[in-house]
Amino acid sequence: MSIDxxxxxxxxKALHLRQKAFVLPNxxxxxxxxxxxxxxxxxxATTSAGFAFSTGRGTSIGDISRSEALGHAAEIISATTLPVSADxxxxxGHTPEAVAETIRLAADIGLAGCTIEDTTGDPDNPIYERGHAIERIAAAAETVRRLERPFMLTARAENYLFGRPYLDDTLARxxxxxxxxxxxxxxxxxxDLETIKTVCKEVSKPVNVVAGIGLPGxxxxELERAGVRRISVGSAFARVAYGAMINSAKEILETGSFASFKGATSFASIEKLIKSVNLEE
Structure with missing residues (x-):
């Protein structure tokens, strides 16, 4: 593995240990x-939903395979000089052993961290039983401890995304x-911010909050004052980009106007950003 x-x-790792919150875009x-x-x-950080949209697929568990997700993450790593985490x-996999293998493979390709959630992919039973969910993260953490470098393991409790607004269970998880x-x-x-503040007070490790899902404005x-240390954007940037395209296309079809193109970023601006990233080690 390279020094880089x-x-x-x-x-x-250091970004998570300082007192100032940082934004982790996807x-x-x-x-x-x-x-x-x-x-x-x-x-x-990668976004599983944003990647799925870009390949014309949905966002259900199983729509993207492990090899595809890791291949995509490897492409992102090779495109930047920054640390990369992966969704x-x-x-x-359902078993602790499957999760541990995913962590090993994620570290092998050079990721600086990853996120593991407690969703099953079963619409009738969308969240793993708490004890089993904890066992899965324990297996992931044991794999991380065997690495020769930091690897920031993020554990997600998905209750609120699946119509289960149970703060007590979320905190316990x-x-x-x-x-x-x-x-x-x-x-x-x-x-809301009060709930986020409660979560931050009840745990001692850094807390990630996603912007773009609720919390308008x-x-x-405000998130930093609530105790948040990392703010991701999930699929929001991808959805903003696709939203602009969809709205522009609708305007063309419905009115015959190309006026929305006035807001397009110039060729020169995009090329300047892309070419300014020096990937030479």
């Missing part, structure tokens, strides 16, 4: 990864994940 990968891993392809790098972000869904070795804790779709400063 070790350095990126150390940088990514590119969905090589071009967006290079542009976000050039714009000045400090690290990147690895539920670890691409996050605390369980922390106890077995998760480095970062994450419960997407928490409803929230700012980095």
């Amino acid at each position: 990968i070790h350095e990126r891993a150390e940088v990514f 590119p969905w392809d090589v071009g967006s990864a290079k542009m976000l790098t050039a714009l000045g972000f400090e690290a990147l 690895l869904e539920n670890g691409f 996050l605390q369980g994940y922390e106890a077995v070795g998760a480095d970062v804790l994450y419960a997407p779709a928490l409803p 929230v700012t980095i400063a």
Whole structure:
């Protein structure tokens, strides 16, 4: 493994340990990864939904395979000088052993971290039983401990995304994940800043919050004051880009006007961002 990968891993760990919150944007392809790098972000993370949209597929568990997700992550790593974390869904397997193997493979390709969620992929029973979910994160953490470099393991409690607004169970899951070795804790779709503040107070590891799912109008400063250390954007950038295209296309079809093209970024601006990323080690 190259020194560069070790350095990126150390940088990514350090970002989580400082008192200032950082934004972790989620590119969905090589071009967006290079542009976000050039714009000045400090690290990147993949988005399973954004990648799925770019390949014309849905976002259900199983729509993207482990090999595809890791291949995509490797492309993002090769497109940037920044640390890269990956959205690895539920670890691409139900058993602790399957999750552990996913972590090993993720480290092998040079990721600085990844996220594992507690979703089953079964619409009738969407969330793993708490004890089993904790065992899966324990297996992932044990694999991380055997690595020769940092690897920020993020454990996600998905209750709120699946119509289960159970704060007590969500906290118990996050605390369980922390106890077995998760480095970062994450419960997407928490409803408000007070709930986020409660989560941050009840755990001691860094907390990730996703912008773009609820929380309209929230700012980095507000999340930082609530105790958040990492702010990801999930599929929001991809959805903003696709939304602009869809709205422009609808306007053309419905009115015959190409006026929406006035807001398009210039060739020169895009090329400048892409070419400014120096990938030479």
